[in-house]
Amino acid sequence: MSCKNILLIDDDSDDAEIFIEAVNALEKEIICHTSSNALTAFEGLKTAEKLPDYIFVDFNMPALNGAEFIQKMKDETRLQHIPIILMSTHSVEVMCQLTKQFDALKYMTKPSSFQELVALLDGVLNI
Numbered sequence: 413m414s415c416k417n418i419l420l421i422d423d424d425s426d427d428a429e430i431f432i433e434a435v436n437a438l439e440k441e442i443i444c445h446t447s448s449n450a451l452t453a454f455e456g457l458k459t460a461e462k463l464p465d466y467i468f469v470d471f472n473m474p475a476l477n478g479a480e481f482i483q484k485m486k487d488e489t490r491l492q493h494i495p496i497i498l499m500s501t502h503s504v505e506v507m508c509q510l511t512k513q514f515d516a517l518k519y520m521t522k523p524s525s526f527q528e529l530v531a532l533l534d535g536v537l538n539i
Contacts, residue, residue, distance in 0.1 A: 415441040416537070419457075419464040421481065422499070423448045423473045427522070431468070434529040442537070450476040454484050457491055464494060466537065471500035497536055 418435070422428045428446050435444045445464065447453035450473050457463065467485075471478035478498045485491045497518045518536065523529045 415443060416465045417443050417445065417462065418466040418468065418537075419453065420444060420446045420468045421448075421450050421453045421473070421478075422446070422468075422470040424470070427470070430526065430529065431533075434526060434533050437526075437530045438534055438537070440537070449473075450478070450481040454481060457485075457494075458488060463491070467494055467496045468499055469496060471498055 420428055420431050422431065425448070428448070432444050432446070435442050447456070450469060454476070469478045469481050476484070478500070482496055482498065485494065485496060495518065497520060499520055499522055501522050520532055520536065523532055
């Protein structure tokens with residue numbers, strides 16, 4: 413099995429720390445990079461030598477929110493193929509409404525427990 417690279421974009425440092433711990437709890441070969449700014453992350457991706465296998469992006473962020481980030485990614489031919497998982501504290505129903513313009517988008521409601529997050533990540537990444 414080859415090592416997978418994921419990028420987490422979340423402006424909440426506590427949420428990012430918990431996310432990284434959950435990825436580590438999977439005990440799989442995954443390297444997790446983080447960014448607290450979606451615009452900076454997008455600019456970096458445009459010129460990155462190695463692209464992530466998955467991107468997890470928080471919906472509610474300043475400067476560029478998750479939906480705006482996804483639109484920018486869809487407009488960049490080189491980046492269109494990267495699976496993006498939009499994360500939010502909104503319910504699945506609300507996220508469905510907010511993201512209906514993105515056909516193949518995956519989204520997940522931020523879970524309330526660490527074990528739930530580990531299980532969700534295991535299901536989404538299925539590595």
